[in-house]
């Protein structure tokens with residue numbers, strides 16, 4: 001037996017393949033390769049699903065972050081708060097537009113941005129923006145973050161690359177807040193393209209126009225320097241087709257997570273996520289935490305030996321990455337957390353037997 005980390009075969013089933021090939025034939029016949037009817041359809045439907053006023057497709061999730069910051073008017077030299085535990089792109093986007101990342105510490109239990117740390121950092125640094133990340137698919141505490149940021153006029157960009165299908169703790173799908181929210185549709189995300197794509201959600205008509213201008217070379221506004229971050233018609237066609245099934249697939253992820261939580265509870269040597277997240281997380285990943293890095297490495301090898309897919313997200317804090325280090329802020333909890341997390345196989349097609357196999361292996365490792 002083996003349990004893979006992802007499953008693209010079931011995702012791209014026969015019926016899906018048939019329909020997508022027919023859409024691609026249609027695109028070739030039409031000769032419409034950039035921003036076209038499937039882009040318009042996806043943008044309209046996705047905005048509706050996420051309860052946002054506008055959705056703007058862009059080239060990828062990192063561009064989405066950069067364009068969101070630019071649309072908010074963040075410029076070279078401005079300071080932007082980012083969590084210490086996230087994918088590189090969150091801080092990379094800040095540096096790519098010439099702004100300066102300032103690290104905000106994480107909540108040890110969840111790995112999410114800690115509002116207390118954000119508050120302290122705003123007392124010593126003038127932040128222009130902050131990027132809370134809905135890491136693993138868990139909703140960041142946006143209301144608390146807004147309470148700190150609003151009086152100081154700090155813009156909020158929510159990095160929801162991992163959170164499609166998630167909702168805020170106090171309700172509403174991720175992306176329905178007043179902030180700019182960015183998604184990535186990289187092939188491993190909950191909603192995925194056949195390559196790179198991303199989008200930005202907004203409730204604001206003016207920001208929508210800014211984003212449309214920036215993503216297409218500044219066209220339509222001679223004052224604004226843009227870039228090329230258009231979304232190909234084929235990617236939009238894939239995304240639009242996948243919307244038909246996304247609700248069902250995210251529901252299946254919740255069931256997988258719920259089974260894991262049941263199977264793994266009671267193992268003293270690991271920490272698992274709080275069951276209160278069952279309905280609000282997108283369950284993009286299923287992280288467990290062990291005591292230290294040595295055990296993490298051993299357990300990873302033990303699982304790999306049994307052909308159980310797993311990854312150590314995240315082995316290092318962003319401040320420990322050579323290209324992202326040397327910036328100010330708070331990292332104590334992030335440093336504590338880094339290196340201790342293993343993400344278990346997580347996709348909509350895991351059976352009860354798969355989950356039981358993974359859980360039994362973990363129990364076997366700890367001899368419990």
Ligand SMILES: *Cc1c(COP(=O)(O)O)cnc(C)c1O
Pocket residue numbers: 060061062063086087089090133159161162184185186196197198
């Ligand atoms: C995947 C991801 C991104 C980057 O998205 P790309 O489409 O690869 O550019 C940004 N932030 C987080 C948290 C991610 O997981």
